[in-house]
Amino acid sequence: MSARPDGQQSLSAAFGRPLVLAVFVLTLLFLVAPIVVTFVASFARDWTGVLPSGFVSVRHWERVLGFAAYQDAADYSLRLGEMLATLPRDPFAAFGKTPLFRSVFLALGGVAINLVVGVPIAYAVARYDFRGREWLNAIAVLPLAPGIILGIAFLRAYPELSGTDFGLIVGYSLLKAPFMVLAVQSSFEAMELRQLEESARSLGASWLRTFLVVVVPNAKRGIVSGAIICWALAAAEFNFSYVVYSRGARPLALFLKANISNSSFETTAAAVSVFFVLIAGVTLALQLLGNRGFATR
Amino acid sequence: MSRITIDDVTKRFGDTTAVDGVSLDIDDGEILGVVGPSGCGKTTTLRTLAGFETPTSGRVLFDGDDVTHRPPETRNVGLVFQSYALFENMTVRQNVEFGPKMQGVSGDERRERATDLLSMLGIPELADRDPATLSGGQRQRVGLARALAIEPHILLLDEPMTGLDAKLKTRLREEVGDLLSELDVTALYVTHDQVEAMEMCDSIAVMNDGQVEQVGTPREVYESPASSFVSEFVSLDVPDFAFVDGAP
Amino acid sequence: MDAEDAPTSTPNLSDSAPRSARLPDSVRALVAPRTERDRERRRILALCAPFLVLAAVAGIYPLAEMARISVSEARFVSTGFSVDAYVDLATNQYLRRAAWNTLWFGLATTAVSLLAATATAHALQKYTLPAEDLLVTLLSFPVSLPGIVAAFMIIVLLGNTGLLTNAVAWFAGESAIDLAVATGVAGLFIAYCYSMIPRALLLLRGSYAEVNERAEEAARSLGASPARTFYHVTLPQIKPGLIGAFILTFRTALAIFGTVLVLQAMRVWTYEIDYVLSNGFQIQLAAAMAVVWFVFVLAFTVLGLKYTSAEVGL
Structure with missing residues (x-):
């Protein structure tokens, strides 16, 4: 591994860096460009030529949000208009009318279960040493089954329940639990768990109280990040929702699918952009907590 | 404070014996230093006293009361770690008040105790600070105040000075030593640093391989070691150790 | 504090001992723990x-x-034992084809995604890039996008009115419709990568963060070329992460469904599962296919974790 005797630079010294950078830039463009184009196109009146035209038009946004009618009879909107109209009369029913709030609610339900399930097991694995710990950890951080398989299992095991709010919430919570466990674990790893627990207990706090009053508040950041990540992923879960969905307002992912399959390109761009805005908001919230995007480590 | 007895305690983890038939007595108000190389069982002995390990055989007595099988939270022992383990979700004052609060001490008395302790340790101005903003020495004092706030039967110190710089160590050693004698605290002081133990403790137990090789005053241990191990271990770093006036 | 003040709430053990003495030790330890x-x-x-x-x-x-x-004999009730569904599955040439499609497509997209992600992680970690935090945020944004959106992203790039399609058509003077590849196998391939690269990147950045840079610098100062340094010093260190990322990314590839549903370019296993469900609700066959999927992925993951140095972080 010595320098070349002839003094020439090796091939990789000359081309390695530009090559890696080229792949990097291409990857970046590949991942980011369609997002930007979609967002921009959602404000165009139409896109028939090479580039979208007719800026700035909010027509497609009005359509997907539910303030203007779709071209044909079908309505794949978020029905916010309808919701606002119902709100004064029957506020309870109003929120059930829009996919947006149903998804928010379903995903929140999933997060609630994830908190109860994910925080304790993350603590067990991070704090204690026991037989089968490694495997338990693997089970907790690896998704057990993907959305479509779990969906079929749900249809079979809970034919009545699977399409209801309850079925969706339970399914989401199992599917997204690994992300909660990982986020919380990364907080726990930075803490001196044993000393913390033992200090509190020596001061007279029972173990349960120690867990609730000292351990959990100290891991607040990881827990909140985990909750946000799980919420966003549950709101975006398509495969499971698609298999088990039966009635009621469409979950967000199905609203997207309905638009992708049926609406005009520009309207779909607006629908997908609604989702982008949601995810951008979540990313921002995570950054305020000191994380970088969805990276849990 | 109390008189503490460790009666023929053995602790095994699987096939390894961490503590092998250790018996120690700590008189009311006495500071016992436990020294020895790493892995000699001194930390396990401390953890047995605190209740975080239940001995395989033997008993632990507080004032003649058998506490061997009692959980740590009911033992009323103060614990000071090398890593301090302050609760970062609370202020310094809340840290110090935590123990009394768990014991159901009234709010007024808690505040009073915390204020007293913090001034006694020379850090009254830190009361409302966030522990994350403190220096190593300051954290150490908060940890000590927190442990003392429950008026423990015994104070357990697990390598509390390790990780501090030499200068600070010397100063804290004096201050903490004075404070402990002044408060008449019963304490077990675990350290691998013989000098530290000799300066701060009333008597010293030298441990090796899970057993106690010798117990005595620092002077006894230094001047008439009971075994070649003790003589080697004690003389290792203290060629010119000068016994301070008043030390036994 | 005096001993009298000490809490005396511990249960009287001599009382409870006879009652629990009949229980096996492990149960007794749980009911009335003493240590x-x-x-x-x-x-x-x-x-x-x-x-x-x-x-x-x-x-x-x-x-x-x-x-x-x-393995039920009846269609909607679990009764008896019959392997008809599995026989169907094994003899159905469409399904065999779907299985083959799923595997080669999964492996190929995983390989490409890992390559792109490794280069990207390398650039992020080793090179000084402007606005690195922003770049990381942008690169991890697509992690949260469902497969159907990934499919739409490919339509945006390569569909009939897609950006690249139009650009190429405009330069080449050909019809955009002829050039659009979004709903072909190539489009699906790229859509898979769109979902998988950010996930692989997330895993590999974790491994890269732990690489010992001193060793790399030492190798460089001894005259090793960047490629040799990477091969002999960096690669061995990120290998567990790379294998872990391979396992997880491949699992992701096998689980992709929404993307295929939108682009409809090729029949893969998950798509066939949905197909037999939507066409006559053949729940037995669908369940058999799901079982095969589950067992395969479980075996693959368990063997992968057990017999390689794989490190799984996510």
């Missing part, structure tokens, strides 16, 4: 219990029911 280690075991159990309950109710029981119906 700190027993109490700790009880705590571990309590901490794991909620997860185990969820895994049982939402995972294991439904999956078991699914496995049961796949």
